[in-house]
Amino acid sequence: MAVIAVFNQKGGVGKTTTCLNLAAALTRAKRPPITLDLDPQAHLSLACRIRDGALGTGMVAFFKNKTPLSQLLRDTPSGWKIIPSSLELSKVDALYGSDAKAATLLRQGLDPDLTARGAPILIDCCPMLGVLTLNALLASDRVLIPVSADFLSLEGVHKLDGALRVLEKKLGRIYRQRIVVTRFDPRRKLSYEIYEKLKERYGARVCNTRICENAALATSPMHGQDVFSYAEQSAGAADYKALAQELLASGFFE
Amino acid sequence: MAVIAVFNQKGGVGKTTTCLNLAAALTRAKRPPITLDLDPQAHLSLACRIRDGALGTGMVAFFKNKTPLSQLLRDTPSGWKIIPSSLELSKVDALYGSDAKAATLLRQGLDPDLTARGAPILIDCCPMLGVLTLNALLASDRVLIPVSADFLSLEGVHKLDGALRVLEKKLGRIYRQRIVVTRFDPRRKLSYEIYEKLKERYGARVCNTRICENAALATSPMHGQDVFSYAEQSAGAADYKALAQELLASGFFE
Numbered sequence: 001m002a003v004i005a006v007f008n009q010k011g012g013v014g015k016t017t018t019c020l021n022l023a024a025a026l027t028r029a030k031r032p033p034i035t036l037d038l039d040p041q042a043h044l045s046l047a048c049r050i051r052d053g054a055l056g057t058g059m060v061a062f063f064k065n066k067t068p069l070s071q072l073l074r075d076t077p078s079g080w081k082i083i084p085s086s087l088e089l090s091k092v093d094a095l096y097g098s099d100a101k102a103a104t105l106l107r108q109g110l111d112p113d114l115t116a117r118g119a120p121i122l123i124d125c126c127p128m129l130g131v132l133t134l135n136a137l138l139a140s141d142r143v144l145i146p147v148s149a150d151f152l153s154l155e156g157v158h159k160l161d162g163a164l165r166v167l168e169k170k171l172g173r174i175y176r177q178r179i180v181v182t183r184f185d186p187r188r189k190l191s192y193e194i195y196e197k198l199k200e201r202y203g204a205r206v207c208n209t210r211i212c213e214n215a216a217l218a219t220s221p222m223h224g225q226d227v228f229s230y231a232e233q234s235a236g237a238a239d240y241k242a243l244a245q246e247l248l249a250s251g252f253f254e
Numbered sequence: 255m256a257v258i259a260v261f262n263q264k265g266g267v268g269k270t271t272t273c274l275n276l277a278a279a280l281t282r283a284k285r286p287p288i289t290l291d292l293d294p295q296a297h298l299s300l301a302c303r304i305r306d307g308a309l310g311t312g313m314v315a316f317f318k319n320k321t322p323l324s325q326l327l328r329d330t331p332s333g334w335k336i337i338p339s340s341l342e343l344s345k346v347d348a349l350y351g352s353d354a355k356a357a358t359l360l361r362q363g364l365d366p367d368l369t370a371r372g373a374p375i376l377i378d379c380c381p382m383l384g385v386l387t388l389n390a391l392l393a394s395d396r397v398l399i400p401v402s403a404d405f406l407s408l409e410g411v412h413k414l415d416g417a418l419r420v421l422e423k424k425l426g427r428i429y430r431q432r433i434v435v436t437r438f439d440p441r442r443k444l445s446y447e448i449y450e451k452l453k454e455r456y457g458a459r460v461c462n463t464r465i466c467e468n469a470a471l472a473t474s475p476m477h478g479q480d481v482f483s484y485a486e487q488s489a490g491a492a493d494y495k496a497l498a499q500e501l502l503a504s505g506f507f508e
């Protein structure tokens with residue numbers, strides 16, 4: 001069973017948009033995932049119509065009160081399960097500071113009850129390699145890296161690649177990584193340059209599917225929907241369906 | 255002399271793009287600022303052609319070795335001064351954890367040598383309210399909040415507004431805040447909805463100038479340039495010039 005951290009420390013590259021719509025695409029392909037929202041901004045939770053729940057529910061209950069993860073699962077309107085986040089989660093960084101053991105809490109907490117379901121687990125991360133994201137990376141064996149088609153985002157991949165290599169040495173294992181280009185604008189030369197540079201540097205790690213810039217992807221979260229329920233005929237829906245198919249076919253979720 | 259934190263914990267909303275191009279616009283208006291890069295991603299430094307400097311220079315030298323800020327200033331190609339960042343800066347969060355005193359280091363470090371120059375100080379922040387950003391906020395009396403014209407970014411302002419109120423109560427002083435809409439796309443209904451909602455909620459705090467989606471703004475950092483040196487006739491250059499004029503006229507930099 002695959003545990004996938006969706007991470008890039010560059011902000012606003014489409015981590016949440018990718019988690020939301022990949023989860024919806026997988027559900028439509030009869031492989032509904034479990035999503036964990038590990039970003040205190042709780043944007044994935046919001047897009048699933050879960051506003052800051054009653055205090056003490058969601059991921060913060062796991063970190064603070066050691067509530068088993070399987071007891072924190074909630075349904076989303078589109079049929080997959082989520083453990084939501086809340087602003088309180090930002091206190092976890094302060095709570096544990098640089099305590100190395102704190103970074104393994106999630107890995108230890110993946111109880112058999114959660115993993116026995118056979119569903120892929122997608123973790124939406126915040127744009128910072130702190131205690132929360134470290135928990136996601138130590139609990140995962142794969143990393144999906146959204147990169148928006150602009151220069152600063154490309155720069156960020158370079159640093160992320162370096163950070164993952166350091167982690168791999170420490171853990172004595174290798175991450176399967178996939179890079180997916182987001183906000184690709186076919187009218188802009190820059191988009192093609194960024195995609196080519198990524199292919200040059202990272203080769204087969206780069207998904208063939210590119211997610212194009214599409215208004216429906218920016219709008220659907222406002223209605224508490226994924227792009228398939230909001231605008232099934234949109235280019236955004238077609239792109240995320242193609243991404244799910246490409247990753248399923250390559251065994252990324254096995 | 256104004257100290258301005260450019261912050262929004264939502265990632266990818268145009269904090270760095272705004273710092274870079276506002277600094278260039280102010281320089282052209284004969285009010286060259288000093289910029290402090292407080293983001294370990296060091297994207298503002300990169301856009302000014304400063305790659306990770308020799309270890310121990312830049313902001314990390316201030317936090318680690320207490321080197322006076324005025325000794326760390328460097329020239330940028332467009333004529334204003336910067337104290338650059340580096341990846342090492344990300345260790346500051348771990349170094350100081352939740353030590354409340356650590357958050358006041360920058361405020362205490364603003365030596366007369368730096369402030370006597372009369373130049374406005376712009377601080378580019380990372381997308382996380384940790385020790386580094388807390389340093390920026392405690393050293394500032396104004397906050398410039400870029401908000402990209404999309405729903406998740408709008409949501410973030412709500413939470414940021416709450417966090418600033420808490421900080422204001424603790425400090426016993428009020429921040430002058432300005433919100434600037436970025437990546438405004440005149441072809442998208444969503445852009446107008448976001449701008450209207452911001453005006454409804456935050457009134458006069460919202461700048462009249464909107465920064466439109468413009469390829470030159472995404473491309474100029476790739477060439478180590480601000481938008482004025484890269485494409486002076488572009489809509490991006492015109493928008494940031496208008497923003498600088500609006501903020502200068504309202505005394506935001508006094």
Ligand SMILES: Nc1ncnc2c1ncn2[C@@H]1O[C@H](COP(=O)(O)OP(=O)(O)OP(=O)(O)O)[C@@H](O)[C@H]1O
Pocket residue numbers: 010011012013014015016017018039043125126127182183184211212213214215217218219263264265266381404405406407
């Ligand atoms: N393909 C796309 N087309 C149009 N808009 C997009 C696309 N992908 C993302 N966006 C928009 O860009 C914004 C940033 O995306 P998103 O919030 O998913 O990024 P993120 O990496 O999760 O950000 P953060 O670093 O804050 O967690 C979103 O508000 C979304 O509206």
Ligand SMILES: Nc1ncnc2c1ncn2[C@@H]1O[C@H](COP(=O)(O)OP(=O)(O)OP(=O)(O)O)[C@@H](O)[C@H]1O
Pocket residue numbers: 009010011012127150151152153264265266267268269270271272293297379380381436437438465466467468469471472473
């Ligand atoms: N008005 C604009 N038009 C087109 N592209 C833009 C505009 N503003 C920002 N961008 C692009 O969006 C990306 C994100 O902007 P930027 O990096 O400045 O945001 P940020 O808030 O500093 O991100 P982070 O949270 O990672 O620090 C940039 O790579 C830039 O290319």
Ligand SMILES: [Mg+2]
Pocket residue numbers: 015016017039043125126
């Ligand atoms: Mg996100």
Ligand SMILES: [Mg+2]
Pocket residue numbers: 269270271293297379380
């Ligand atoms: Mg930035």
